[in-house]
Amino acid sequence: MLSHLAAAVLTLTAPVAATPGLVPAADREVVFTVEGTPTYGTLHVPAHRAGQRLRAALLLPGSGPTDRDGNQPHLSPNTLVQVADALGRDRVATLRFDKYGTGRTGLGAYRDHPETLDYPAFVRQAKAAYETLRDQPETAPRALSVVGHSEGAMTALLLGGTVRPRPAGLALLQPQALRLLDLVALQLHAQVAEAVRQGQLTPEQQRTIDAAIDAAVTALREHRPVDTTGLPPALAQLFQGFQGQNGRFVDSDDAVYPPAIAAALRPGTRVLLTCGTNDVQVPCATTDALTTALRRAHVGGPGRVPLSGVDHLLHDAEHADTPAPVVLDALHRFAGR
Incomplete structure (x- = not known):
């Protein structure tokens, strides 16, 4: 347990159960402190018998300023709220929290020196959240899982091999399965190729870009200034944003190769890995090496589940604001009954 970890649970927001012996479903605010930063989260507890210990899952958001609900400024898909609802229907309690730079947590101890915030700090924060979930009176410590979306799935992998007790399961939803800058380069090359297909760029311009x-990726990895000559303004701005204040985070995130992390998982750990066929941010092919590594680690199923027509936010064409039915089915298979 982290030496500075402390948990404080605030009052229930739901009324007292009307049925004797039955506690109704409820959300409550949870606060835990890690490395001097009070971190705020929401614990969702499904309806249960008084004194019952429930299976539980820690929910981890994707990259950028994504808060406990899975939202960013000007973008509110409520991804983690909807995952919590889906798991709750299978009687799985969940904890989601505002990571550094989001929601009520904010930058916390990094407020005066944000340039020192690196990816391992987010992993330590997630570890503290896991321990907080473990210690709740409604949760069964030996029946915990970690569910991560996008970058959060990579964090889930890291927790899977380090926290105690080891998670019974990991759900890796549209995971970051490559090194960060390799994934960024792949995404950008695909965007450039699409622009050529639509006649917006010539093949010669494509080769230059x-x-x-x-070259920009190589410069970042060698800790040299990026030469933005030959890059369109939007891409130049992107790579400039990877330097300076964000440089330490980008460098530390890029140092993680997710397939290598799989080797630390306990054999038999239940693992779900989803990839959406309409996910342009994390195409299914990017999860091939991770899928192979998980198999070699002798983890349990369901394994990789391709989601037909699903995008990065777990939606399909007929469900623009809610998880697609195939997503809900995959989560149900993971959670079981």
């Missing part, structure tokens, strides 16, 4: 993208 692709070479500039690869």
